Amino acid sequence: MGDADEAPTVTPVPASEDADLVARAKQGDRLAFEDLVRRYADRLHAVVLRLVDDRHDAEEATQEAFLRAWRSIDRFKGDSQFFTWLYRIGVNEAHRLTGRRAARPAVSLDEQDVPPADPALGPDARAQHDDLRAALESAIRALDHDYRAPLVLRDVEGLSTAQAAAIMGLGEAAFKSRLHRARLAVRDAVRDHLPQEPRA
Amino acid sequence: MITAMLRHPFAFRRDHRFTMEHASEFLDGDLPPDELARVEGHAHACPMCARFLASLRRTVRAIGGLRHTPAGADADAVTEAVLARLRAEDDAEPGH
Numbered sequence: 001m002g003d004a005d006e007a008p009t010v011t012p013v014p015a016s017e018d019a020d021l022v023a024r025a026k027q028g029d030r031l032a033f034e035d036l037v038r039r040y041a042d043r044l045h046a047v048v049l050r051l052v053d054d055r056h057d058a059e060e061a062t063q064e065a066f067l068r069a070w071r072s073i074d075r076f077k078g079d080s081q082f083f084t085w086l087y088r089i090g091v092n093e094a095h096r097l098t099g100r101r102a103a104r105p106a107v108s109l110d111e112q113d114v115p116p117a118d119p120a121l122g123p124d125a126r127a128q129h130d131d132l133r134a135a136l137e138s139a140i141r142a143l144d145h146d147y148r149a150p151l152v153l154r155d156v157e158g159l160s161t162a163q164a165a166a167i168m169g170l171g172e173a174a175f176k177s178r179l180h181r182a183r184l185a186v187r188d189a190v191r192d193h194l195p196q197e198p199r200a
Numbered sequence: 201m202i203t204a205m206l207r208h209p210f211a212f213r214r215d216h217r218f219t220m221e222h223a224s225e226f227l228d229g230d231l232p233p234d235e236l237a238r239v240e241g242h243a244h245a246c247p248m249c250a251r252f253l254a255s256l257r258r259t260v261r262a263i264g265g266l267r268h269t270p271a272g273a274d275a276d277a278v279t280e281a282v283l284a285r286l287r288a289e290d291d292a293e294p295g296h
Binding site for chain 1: 221223224225228230255256258259260262263264265266267275276278279281282283285286287289290
């Protein structure tokens with residue numbers, strides 16, 4: 001009944017493919033670091049966007065994370081994967097920005113269009129898909145950073161528990177506890193929108 | 201459910217709580233075999249936990265569906281903006 005095979009985890013790029021670029025970047029080769037930017041900017045931005053609630057803040061946090069990584073690449077020891085180190089900088093940057101903007105109402109994400117459902121779906125299924133998606137986005141946005149980040153890294157981005165816990169700087173037990181609480185909160189918020197399980 | 205609950209009420213309650221608390225680990229395949237069997241056995245006897253696990257599974261699956269449609273800006277534009285800032289800063293302070 002366990003579903004380990006239903007939730008495939010994702011490794012952005014094999015670590016070995018980053019190692020050469022990282023080594024060259026450590027020597028001051030900016031073009032090598034630019035390749036790392038091309039490799040990870042879109043995924044880091046997607047993570048940060050779900051953490052900060054604001055498109056402009058997400059772009060700022062993404063840029064700042066890469067600049068910090070470039071400035072401090074000498075301090076990257078290679079005892080974790082590069083993207084884990086980079087994502088940690090990005091998540092911290094997002095946290096710092098949301099703290100700074102806490103007093104300001106965040107509206108930008110609400111202005112975004114909901115990405116369209118599969119056109120092959122019928123009108124009812126499309127409406128259901130859009131409702132579920134909007135409910136999920138809203139439920140995730142309602143989570144505190146400490147719970148939202150684990151859920152975004154593990155369940156949205158598909159990182160492994162070990163990778164996501166390392167990015168958060170948490171032990172796996174503490175990470176799993178936060179992830180479970182986050183999932184329960186989202187489930188409670190979207191349960192009326194969930195598709196029914198097909199009967200066996 | 202009633203049979204299992206009546207036969208071993210304390211064990212049933214303990215397993216019930218264990219299942220609720222470890223449902224995510226169960227779904228992620230992170231439980232050791234003995235604990236996996238404990239949750240599976242309880243879920244067979246407890247319709248409430250079976251429904252709970254099913255709804256949590258559907259929730260996690262739905263969240264995963266967000267992965268392929270990231271909300272927000274054009275990925276190429278984000279990458280170019282990062283590269284532009286990196287080059288501007290590096291040109292201003294060569295050798296970072």
